[in-house]
Amino acid sequence: MDGRLILAQVVAGVATGALYFLVASGLTLIWGALGVVNLAHGSFFMLAAFAATTLVHQLGPGLGLLCALVVVPLLVLVFAVALETTLFRRVYVGGIWGQLLLSFGLLLVVNDLVRTGFGAVSRSIVAPDFLQGFVEIFGVRLAKYQLAILATTGLVALYLWHLLARSRTGRLIRAAVDDPAMLGAVGVDVKALRTRVMGIAAVLAGIAGVIAAPRGAVNTTIDVQIVVIAFAVIVIGGLGSVWGALVAALLVGIAEALSTLVIDQGGEVVIFALMALVLFVMPTGFQTIAGRD
């Protein structure tokens, strides 16, 4: 088998996995700290992508994308916080079915609203000039824009590391992952912490939506497409584990890309086959989270 092609597929898989991680990290944070399966996480991603296309159409590829990277995640944060304080808060005690029902309902409502507002036809924006084209390393071509996605993912991973390992919020989130009841008993405002986590997750989905927009078509199907993959990633990574999600996202991306060398069929089969395999060997994914398995 062509060694250069294998290397090219691994590089492509890492780049794809980086985007998966951006979405999955927020989703797994929400599960870990809030115990909530938030299907509407895909809606945050989709809203951000549509908002990015609007800004780029108005301001041009360079300024538009820069503005989108700053403004859109904040707008998504405001939206997510509003949802958390008005709706999600009411279903935490109701268990997983109430949460699933609420987040699935939100997914449908947001999808309908976006379709009404933006239309059903796919939208497309171009990347800024300086991010167009590719670089060639050891004979392998990588789009400059994918490099930008990798760099953004690296920055986000660093931020998450700092947040979780070095900040007070991170300590509280980790404590909430381990034992949310105890956290409340020692006087921590668990409600405010949950709102903060929902906000952080939404910002991550917002960033992912913005940087994904110039890579492909933006339409009302991307919410479900991305959330299905993100769920597979967080299940493989271990529900609630950010670093497990990082490893899983890269693994999923690489497996998808490498699978093209042996089968000619769509990558979804590979994702779920990988998930089944990992769960068969490690039933709680790569990293077990106490109280969440």
Place this chain on the structure above:
Amino acid sequence: MRLMQRDARKALLVLCLGMLTATPVAAQGEPVVIAGTFDLSGAAADVGKDAFEGAKLAIEIVNGRGGVLGRKLELRHQDNGTNPQKSVDQATAMIRDGAKFLMAPQSSGSAIAVNKAVSGKLKIPTCVSTSTADDITIKDFQPYIFTMSANSYMESRAIATRLAKEPFKRYAVISADYAGGRSGANRFKEFIKELNPNAEIVVEEYPKFGATDYTASINKVLAAKPDYVWSILFGADLITFTKQAQAIGFFEQVNKHFLALYDGNTLKALGDAAVVGTEGWQRVPVNIVSKGAAEGQAYVSGFKAKNGVYPSDWAGLAYDCVMIWAQAVEAAKSIEPDAVMKAIETTEFKSVRGPLKFGAFDHQGEVPVYIGKVVQSKEFGQPLLDIAEIIPGSIARPAEDVVRKLRGN
């Protein structure tokens, strides 16, 4: 007593006769209901929405001309969410509610389901506007269906006919992984080898429908060093593929020897990212029909006046569905299903793409396939296909003996 009974019998007879004569009078004033289960949400929403607009415009125009047989048309529609089961349920309910004509859903899966589970069983004339699935007119054919798109047999045959004249030998095939895509790819492989014995398929790739990243597929295709890349990607998939392929210099590496279903909407969405010089095929290219038959000109100007934008291929196909059915009703002088379908088989219709006939043995519209190169059009303010060749339906369509053989008759 006997007198009273005789009087009652007379009264009953008069009442029955009155009802019999009154019914046609009342029906004549009632609108004829057209049912449509459209893919207004879900994976095929962009196609479904345009098809809906095309159907609405056609009904407005027909009603403006006085309707059919003196009766106005009324469109009753539902959103099926690109879901075959929902499509079947909706279509069944609307037909049982009195619809006389059915617009099939746009996605192939739903159109096939409605063809098999509704149209034939309830004996309702049904038009398939956008699906190219061969099964509809070949394997699963039933006499109440007719189709407005060239099926994948015809499109693949038309494209292979054109490409066989070129010196290309090494072909790559890339399609989304769904039934229609696989069937189209199989047909293309069969025809290109038949028409050019030197041709070989050096790589095949079927990424998932709605994939978010095609880089791995692009790498695989490039590694096989094809002379020509044939693709049946379309819509959002084709937009994403084009952008990601462009980003790593794919089109330059294959000397722009790439062909896909670059319909008007896809090219419009791509805008400046459309790759000038690559090839595509279309079903109802606006730059051709707006300057062709009178019906095409009226359709394009009517759509632009109503919606402020040029119509897509999908709108044109649905528009023709309604217009052809309305002409069939006038030709049959009846809205009864069997009479209408007889007219479909025997009449030459006026369509936006010019004169149109249907095969009596498969009800497949003998529509042309338009093939051309991507250009930026100042006139239309968006990229378009500069149509280089129009392959007539009569050349690309399967002959009756071929259809019967494929059906196993």
